[in-house]
Amino acid sequence: MTRPVSVHPGRSLLLPGLAALVALAILIGLGTWQLERLAWKENLISQIETRAYGEPGDIVAEAEWPAWSAERDEFRKVRVTGTFLHPYETPVYGLAPGSQRGSPAQGYYLLTPLRLPGGAIVTVNRGFVPMELKDPATRPGSQPAGEVTVTGLVRAPEAETLFTPENDPARNTWFLRDPQTIAQAHGLERVAPFLIDADATPNPGGWPKGGQTPLSLPNNHLQYAVTWFGIALTLIGVFTAFAWRRVKGPVSGELK
Template sequence: MDTVPERTTRLHGLVAPSLATLVCLAILLGLGFWQLARKGEKEALIARIVERSHVEPPAAPPPFDAWNARADEFGRVRVTGTFLHDRETLVHGLAPGEPGRALQGFYVLTPLRRDDGTTILINRGFVPTELKDPKNRAAGQVAGEATVTGMLRASETRGLFVPESDPKRDAWFTRDVPGIAAARGLTEVAPYLIEADATPNPGGWPRGGQLRVDLPNNHLQYAFTWFGIAACLIGVFSVFAWRRFHDPVEPKAG
């Protein structure tokens, strides 16, 4: 039977492991609850996209100074103007191809100059790498007045694993409205862009309608993963603590 000094020694030996376990447990639980919060945000976003994507008829784009990304993004709009094809920008990206396979290529962002002199960037859609050169898709370079129907999008921010765009090399990895406008010498540019819908372009390219509602929502699965790891941590520490208290003390040598 353990003596009081031995129990005290065993208890003191659990202080550091207990603190480390509590810190790790707090982190794991925090990650789990954060994923649950992200799940709610993603579901609200998907519902908002679905609701706004069915608005009929499309409305005019909001005034530039009244643009509110949270309130206006994903609204369905229609705009008329003239494409400035000589100032189009290609943004690296992927698009769905055959089942289980993605196409590598570019999104074509072309300024649309309106009659009032203002300009809105239009994401006209995707082109595969072999159609990077506009000469290979000349039929799609629509001349004269054109009308575009699509969805409002905020300027895209760069993610952690996305390369930084290099305007000097004309290498773009995000749909950066201010950056592209500055690089192309555009003035009076909308603070948003319009994602063109799936209305076919002459020649079939660019291919619009790339904005999809089926956004991945795996946050519940991620939350269960973090909570599961937390439960395993509690189990491991419980076994460790039990053995620390109940295993016989090895006699000291000598």
């Protein structure tokens, strides 16, 4: 008669234990990442509350542009005066809140260089237009001539991600609000490393629509972190119960 092979309980827990450890590491990593996002979001909200309201100030002087920092300057309310260089108007694809909640509108943010009295240039995000108004000819009066004054918020350039489509300057097709990249494509020099999101002051002809900077940001990262850590604790409890039953074997009276 063949004697049954005895498997040590500890060996039978090896693979389940490794799987549980991997899952636990992932859950703790997700929870920790959400805590990091929480700190980032709270800092961002603090910047907005501190800088985006009140009387507008001047932009950072051109001499300080090489050392410009979003951490120190983004979301600050400013006012600039200059002349728009409308031939270099750049439509950057994006979404804006639609007329119905949860249904964003597709269109373009119009980035236009503004030449300052000293000759330097700051890029202004003048606002949003729907897809059918990309061509300036479809929105008469939207490109004011002469000196203008713009009030808005300082914004950092958008960062490229893995999901960002590639810009096509030859077709004037853009997906990133990045003033330096746009300036390089147009051959412009002395361009600020930041841009200004214009406020909601109406533009001639009604377009573009400014004031698109979101100032009320959702902050659910603590809730998400608690959820991930809670799942991690549940996993520990479930695996502990599972391991206990494996080590102790069937309880008395249980069918074998």
